[in-house]
Amino acid sequence: MPCWYYEKKDLFCTPSITAGLDYATECRYRREGARFIIDAGTALGLKPQTFATGVVYFHRFYMFHTFKDFNRYVTGACCLFLAGKVEETPKKCRDIIKTARALLNDKQFAPFGDDPKVQQEEVMTLERILLQTIKFDLQVEHPYMYILKYAKSLKEDAQSLTLDKNKLHKLVQMAWTFVNDSLCTTLCLQWEPQIIAIAIMHLAGRLTKFDMLGAVQSNADKPVKNWWDRFEEDVSLELLEDICHQVLDLYSQPQGTPTPSPPPSPASRPAKRQRLESPGQMEPKPSTQVLKQS
Numbered sequence: 409m410p411c412w413y414y415e416k417k418d419l420f421c422t423p424s425i426t427a428g429l430d431y432a433t434e435c436r437y438r439r440e441g442a443r444f445i446i447d448a449g450t451a452l453g454l455k456p457q458t459f460a461t462g463v464v465y466f467h468r469f470y471m472f473h474t475f476k477d478f479n480r481y482v483t484g485a486c487c488l489f490l491a492g493k494v495e496e497t498p499k500k501c502r503d504i505i506k507t508a509r510a511l512l513n514d515k516q517f518a519p520f521g522d523d524p525k526v527q528q529e530e531v532m533t534l535e536r537i538l539l540q541t542i543k544f545d546l547q548v549e550h551p552y553m554y555i556l557k558y559a560k561s562l563k564e565d566a567q568s569l570t571l572d573k574n575k576l577h578k579l580v581q582m583a584w585t586f587v588n589d590s591l592c593t594t595l596c597l598q599w600e601p602q603i604i605a606i607a608i609m610h611l612a613g614r615l616t617k618f619d620m621l622g623a624v625q626s627n628a629d630k631p632v633k634n635w636w637d638r639f640e641e642d643v644s645l646e647l648l649e650d651i652c653h654q655v656l657d658l659y660s661q662p663q664g665t666p667t668p669s670p671p672p673s674p675a676s677r678p679a680k681r682q683r684l685e686s687p688g689q690m691e692p693k694p695s696t697q698v699l700k701q702s
Contacts, residue, residue, distance in 0.1 A: 409545050412468055414597050424474040434475065439592040439658075441466050441480035445488050446591060448507045452499050454492065456588065460550045462491035463591040465542055471597065472541050478534070479519040481512060486534040494546045501528045551587045554605035555580060558639060562623045575618050583612040586655055593654050603643060606636045607651035 424434050442463045449459025465487040469478070485504050492498045505527050509517055520527045559580045563573075586608045590596075595604055613620045620635040636643060 410543050412545075412597065413599065414471065418471075419594055419597065422471060422474075424470060424476065427474045427476055429475060434470075435594075437475045437480050438467065438470065438594065441484045442592045444481055444484045444508075444511065446588065447511055448485070448488055448504065451507050451511065452488075452503065454488075454497050454499070455495070456552060456584075457550060458491050458495040458497045459488060460552070460588075460591055461495055461548045462487040464548045464550075464596050465491060465538060467594060467597050468542050469538055473537075481508060481516055482519050482530060482534060483538075485520075486531045486538055489531055490535055490538060490546075501531050505531065549601045551590075551601045551605035551608060552584065554602045554639075555583050555587065555609060558605065558609055558636075559583075561639075562620055562635075575616055579609070579612045579616045579618045582615060583608045586611060589658055590655050592658060595651060595654060599651065602640060603647075604651060606640060606643060607648040608655065610636070610648045611652040611655065 420431060425431060445462045445466060446459050466484055469483060485508050489501055489504050563576060624632050624635045
């Protein structure tokens with residue numbers, strides 16, 4: 409199967425950018441397409457796993473094609489259509505298009521065309537191109553399952569402590585929301601879902617003041633440096649915080665035009681990751697100060 413994780417230089421040299429689109433506009437198009445898939449999936453009653461799979465297809469598709477050649481909303485509808493079948497929650501093409509009509513304004517919906525039959529043919533024709541582009545690699549893992557797995561483990565570790573179940577529940581809910589929003593960034597093109605899950609739980613733990621390290625240490629035979637070491641080795645704090653910055657950047661942009669921050673420079677992709685340094689050129693924003701709280 410192909411490797412779907414890219415380095416920084418690749419994310420700044422996508423087909424759209426090579427064709428003349430600037431990086432900020434590509435980020436905005438990716439965000440708008442991803443948000444459309446999420447909103448359409450939610451309106452259709454689809455589970456998060458389904459619309460998340462659709463968003464991953466969407467991001468992978470535009471590593472091979474340009475936004476100038478393929479409209480982001482038509483592509484988004486196609487990705488959701490395919491994801492529904494893959495995740496065994498299928499929706500009819502006409503229902504997805506009807507939902508798109510309800511969510512989009514006239515200008516955004518125009519690329520679908522006016523004839524319902526042509527609209528469906530447009531999406532189904534694009535589905536064949538999508539399948540070829542993603543090389544029929546249809547199975548996608550998401551951070552959701554890892555968040556639940558890690559939260560369950562933390563709960564079991566803390567049996568000897570007075571565990572605040574409400575706080576843990578709040579942590580999971582917050583992390584779940586962050587995962588949904590992270591789909592609007594290119595994180596799924598940079599890191600495996602378990603790494604994203606750890607980073608987002610690290611962020612949610614800080615915000616909820618949940619002592620994850622204390623929970624892990626309560627059931628450990630020897631001192632533990634980082635709570636996530638038992639789940640993933642060789643993951644640095646700098647890497648986790650950089651992932652968190654990319655998520656937080658979504659909330660720190662002017663309303664109506666949020667744009668993900670530039671992606672970090674991932675290490676080479678062998679199983680063992682090198683320790684990464686925080687990007688020196690990242691401009692600090694007020695929202696990122698939460699990461700520095702104890």
